[in-house]
Amino acid sequence: MLLVRGREYLAQYPNFTLVGREHDLERISSILIRKSSNSLLLTGPAGVGVSMLTLGLQAIKNSPDTPFDLIVKKLFWLNCDALFSSGDSAKINNEFQSILKKLMQTPESVLIITDTANFLEGAHNTGNAHFINALNNADKSNNFQVILEVRDDKLSSVLKASTKMPELYTLYDVKEPVGDDLKNIVSVVAKDLSDHHKIQINEGAIDEAIHLTSKYRDSLGLGGAQPQRAISLLDRALASYRQLTHKQHPKIVELMDKIAKSNNETERQDLQQQLEQWQKDWHELKSEINKTYQYQRDAETLRFQLQDEITQLQEEEDNNNNSQPTTVKTFAQFTAGGFDSPSVAKLKEKIRQIDAEIAQNNERHKKLVMLANKDLRLDRQEVITEFSKVSGIPANRLDENEVENLINLETNLLSRIFGQDSIVKHVANSVKVAKVDALHESGPAMSYLFLGPSGVGKTEMAKALAQYVYGDEKSLVRFDMSEYMEKHAVAKLIGAPPGYEGFEAGGILTNSVRAKPVGIYLFDEIEKAHPDVFNIFLQILSDGRLTDNVGRTVDFSDIMIIMTSNIGQPYYLDPNLSNEAACELATNELNNTYRSELLNRFNGRENILHFKRLPMEVIEQIIRREIDKLNQAYQPRGFTVEISDSCISAFCHDHYDLIRGARGLPGYIKTNIRPFIVNHILQNPNDKGVFQAVYNQQTRSFDMTFCKI
16 A cells, blocks of 8 residues: 555554644644645654654544644555555556545645655655656645655755755754653653563653763664653663563562671571572572463464464365366365365364463463562663663763762862862852753853963863763864854855755754754864854854754754853963953953954853963972873773972973963873883783883983882
């Protein structure tokens, strides 16, 4: 069947319920009843639920509250696999023209293509590339409507297929659900997962799955978008938990743990008796379950054998019937007319008995499994454990208390950012406000402009925030604004206008935020960008929204934006100026360079921060931290690096350069000290000992020695 009616298509999804998408359904419905551009191009990332929305359109037609404007719409799903299965170009073309004709003759009909990219590819491969134009021409006649579903990573190929797409179709970008909507969707699907695995799911497990898959968006193997990521994580966690607990019941593990920890002999004996009874009962239950498995396999094997015997007997009887004279009416002719021979009837009766026994065995098996699972509950810890396997992030880090992390944020930042204590405090407070404050304001979650000399911690601050707020430095997305110096740079960020090359691809910035709508975005050296780019920044910093070239709106409300600028560098590097004087002169230059409306967007300029020059004691502290990192890396292998404070001080005085900032000194360690360590380990892999570094002021380098333990 090439066209599947809505009722028949919905019947393929028994007990279908669409929750958390009421707003989307209302918007889509309003587009369908418009006069112009009333066909839809539904797009969204994989896993967001685009196909479920169109299914929901059919489902709500059964609701008494649905407006009759929508009820009269007749939905049809195109079976692309059946359409292109023959590979015969002429036949396929005739069938497609027949489909269009039927739709045009059916009032208020809506054609739904669930995978438009696949439809276009199939049409092209069978020599029917004109299908999209034929579809659009028929659609343009207003005799029927079309809903094209396409994943956002395939959107460019669909837009490229016909220049009429923007004219005929309204692009509707399906966003990831959030908050209560996301919780409702995952909770409904969790019931189906629980029925499949026959294990209850605690609400805490659902909350944790949503939390982890929202916070760590880049984790592999969990689908593209919410709610699919959270659902996939729950399914994986249930499968792992099921395997683990069916090997050894959690109660047995708990009793064994209590016995190991108990110091009371009487208590230990009592626990041991409980353990033995549990082990006995669990072994017997598993044995009974295995028996039902074995019976099922044996019964099905016997049933197949009996069915084969029936087929063989019927073939023999047919052959005998064909060999008899036509004037003689044999028993085989009676059996061919609908009567079974005694042998076949006997075998069929055996099959009926086996089927009844299989049904009884299945019921017994279900009851035994329910008994085995009655005390099992998937909790948040099992979800954390499974996510750790998928992401590679240690489970103890995933289980960190987010509130506690926010409380300790300033302390954690100070462990990485030296000499900028007031800035660290300011930024930490802003993050806490963005994460906890109930007052919702327009704009991104947080926006900062960092000024100051090179190598004093501006970029390091962005990396540290990504680490301590989002748990991973990969949450930091960096844009080097020196790549956006030309006037057409705006098109690179939000996409080229219609008719220009690259229109279908969208913009680098908007695509990035669509793919990663939570995290930190660093715009480095903004003074190098073309002035037109700042018109985009004005919109982002003010409204927290940006519309790309194809009409999709991206949301920056969960994005923390950090911009850096080299404006005022000569003042910061002038040793004759105090930090206060340098900041004042840099501020004057900043005011002369950028419009007030842009600078005012940084929280009324409160979030324009000046990083100070680092005093020598801070530079020495940074080098000590680098040495500590080396020791953390090599101590597990039996090696330690020792450098005296006096050597560090002499090294910093000789090598510190204001222009390079703190970056130059760690680079020296990487180039000179670490190669000595690595070469020694390669030549003496079994050694353990201490690497001593003594600074030689004459050669302005470290003399390295190794003391074997």
